[in-house]
Amino acid sequence: MIKKQLLLIAALLSSAMTNAAEKTFSGPDGKLQVVVSDEGGKPAYRIVYDGTTFIGESPLGLATNIGDFTSDVYLEEGTKTRLIEDTYELATMKRSKVRYKATEAVCSFRQGERTVYDVIFRLTDRDVAFRYKVYPQGNTLCCTVTSEATGFLLPEGSTSFLCPQSKPMEGFARTSPSYETPYSADEPTGKNGRGEGYTFPCLFRNADKGWTLISETGVDSRYCASRLLGHEGGLYTIGFPQEGEFNGNGTPCPGMALPGYTPWRTVTVGKTLAPIVETTVAFDVTEPLYAPSRKYEYGCGTWSWIIGGDASMTYDEQKRYIDFSAAMGYRSVLVDALWDSRIGHEKMEELARYAASKGVGLYLWYNSNGYWNDAPQGPRGRMDNIIARRKEMKWMKSIGILGIKVDFIGSDKQAAMQLYEGILADANDFGLLVIFHGCTLPRGWERMYPNYASSEAVLASENMNFSQGSCDAEAFNACLHPFVRNTVGSMDFGGSALNRYYNAANRPGGSRRITSDVFALAAAVLFQSPVQHFALAPNNLTDAPAWAVDFMKQVPSTWDDIRFIDGYPGKYVVLARRKGQRWYVAGVNAQPEPLKVKVKLPMFAPGEEVVRYSDDKELKGKMETVRLNKNQEISLSVPTNGGVVIVSGS
Ligand code: CA
Numbered sequence: 122m123i124k125k126q127l128l129l130i131a132a133l134l135s136s137a138m139t140n141a142a143e144k145t146f147s148g149p150d151g152k153l154q155v156v157v158s159d160e161g162g163k164p165a166y167r168i169v170y171d172g173t174t175f176i177g178e179s180p181l182g183l184a185t186n187i188g189d190f191t192s193d194v195y196l197e198e199g200t201k202t203r204l205i206e207d208t209y210e211l212a213t214m215k216r217s218k219v220r221y222k223a224t225e226a227v228c229s230f231r232q233g234e235r236t237v238y239d240v241i242f243r244l245t246d247r248d249v250a251f252r253y254k255v256y257p258q259g260n261t262l263c264c265t266v267t268s269e270a271t272g273f274l275l276p277e278g279s280t281s282f283l284c285p286q287s288k289p290m291e292g293f294a295r296t297s298p299s300y301e302t303p304y305s306a307d308e309p310t311g312k313n314g315r316g317e318g319y320t321f322p323c324l325f326r327n328a329d330k331g332w333t334l335i336s337e338t339g340v341d342s343r344y345c346a347s348r349l350l351g352h353e354g355g356l357y358t359i360g361f362p363q364e365g366e367f368n369g370n371g372t373p374c375p376g377m378a379l380p381g382y383t384p385w386r387t388v389t390v391g392k393t394l395a396p397i398v399e400t401t402v403a404f405d406v407t408e409p410l411y412a413p414s415r416k417y418e419y420g421c422g423t424w425s426w427i428i429g430g431d432a433s434m435t436y437d438e439q440k441r442y443i444d445f446s447a448a449m450g451y452r453s454v455l456v457d458a459l460w461d462s463r464i465g466h467e468k469m470e471e472l473a474r475y476a477a478s479k480g481v482g483l484y485l486w487y488n489s490n491g492y493w494n495d496a497p498q499g500p501r502g503r504m505d506n507i508i509a510r511r512k513e514m515k516w517m518k519s520i521g522i523l524g525i526k527v528d529f530i531g532s533d534k535q536a537a538m539q540l541y542e543g544i545l546a547d548a549n550d551f552g553l554l555v556i557f558h559g560c561t562l563p564r565g566w567e568r569m570y571p572n573y574a575s576s577e578a579v580l581a582s583e584n585m586n587f588s589q590g591s592c593d594a595e596a597f598n599a600c601l602h603p604f605v606r607n608t609v610g611s612m613d614f615g616g617s618a619l620n621r622y623y624n625a626a627n628r629p630g631g632s633r634r635i636t637s638d639v640f641a642l643a644a645a646v647l648f649q650s651p652v653q654h655f656a657l658a659p660n661n662l663t664d665a666p667a668w669a670v671d672f673m674k675q676v677p678s679t680w681d682d683i684r685f686i687d688g689y690p691g692k693y694v695v696l697a698r699r700k701g702q703r704w705y706v707a708g709v710n711a712q713p714e715p716l717k718v719k720v721k722l723p724m725f726a727p728g729e730e731v732v733r734y735s736d737d738k739e740l741k742g743k744m745e746t747v748r749l750n751k752n753q754e755i756s757l758s759v760p761t762n763g764g765v766v767i768v769s770g771s
Contacts, residue, residue, distance in 0.1 A: 285314030371536030420452030482523035524554030596711035643764035646707035
């Protein structure tokens, strides 16, 4: 008994003595540093790049139903560090082959005499990823995580580029949250969106010192997806899903078998925006969860709904779009909502046969519900239940369907992650690619689920059909996505319309596109998704400029490499993507004045002849052959709502 008390005193003394322990480790080139500390039993970390603080002293830790591990928690002695070198291939994101080099540092924390968790850090030269490994406590082999202390303190003077999280069970047919609220750009920190925080990824400008992107990856059925809650003073903390999501069903607090891992939280920093635009951290730290059941094919396609709306959901109109996709040399047609009642399963078999005869495949739309929203569009009740889902997928496989687009999911709870994962795993059994709409951000899913194609999780092209306001904001939004939403995951935007008006007649009525044709071409390069269903219409074969249609016929949907060239979120963007030997440089301008900038394009040879698509002051486009100067530079002039595309010559 006495001995035990002595031990306890000794433990208390040693914890007092190790108070304010601090550990520092660096990325491979030494510039990026993480400092971990435990002052006052409060685990914390900060991130410094080249001597500049990008994330100030920020809390770590989590509270569970088997103990509160946010305080009275101390660093254990010794840190296990190792260098990780890896190469992997992934056709479906911005860089097809990645060389990954990172320092891994494992910091163990104890409460009393028990190790409660490790915080595992991975540092590349520009990304920090970290996650918790939570340990069993005695015979307790499972827990519920009730909250996380995990936070990110942005330095004073930072501004934010954020998408507010919406409240649950609101919006169309009570389908929110679906990551479809408008961004605010260059706003001061210290707010909390609409009271519910912000959706990942979150971009910050570190005054004039650089940029910081915060996100999350590796989320699967074993945790929930989270958001960032904003606090006064520039602190943002991890928030779990809202109680009311999924119509109040399912807990916001993830359950975990022990030992268990949380998802990775990621921070990408840079003096310029290049590390943000080019980062692959969402995929670097994740791994495939199963093998692909076949070799999946991606590619471009069309969908009638974006221009033709519900009225276009007829057998004949879908056939016309199949012919159109065939004429464009595209891989697919996406058959959107209401096909079950307006075409029917039986006629769909005939339509799929017709498509196959033209070398075109079909994607079929499904409502995800279910008990979690009121969306009336069919087919319903096929994706929410494993038995119905697998039966439907078996039918799809029998008629050669390429993939599915599942809509209206609207929750980040663990129960929703189980639904996403169930749909993906089942679809793989039947050789189907999966696109999600009205959904959460994909968090590393390109690598984790080999048949995952893309997600909406953005105010996408449909809104330009719905409202003129979205058309008016098209360029502003296009100048945000390459820096925010699209940096961490494929974005199914469904854009690049060449119609002047969002209606089948392409005549005044409804909303009007105010961006140029070259802008549409540039967007096809700027927005990354391995499956692209463009907002093109059959009439574009005759009413759009031939050079624009020809460009859209050959634009790739999968890429080998990416380079940030120039830009500022919400104002303008110029970036380059490579497919094979060919580089595509694309830019758009949302500023009220024309963008005039000289850019260096080191991917081209000095004096190289390139093909340039550009706009005049009236947004009238043209294609011409031009030469770069000897310094591989070229002057760009991009009018408001206009674009530019430069492609390697043949
Ligand atoms: Ca949507």
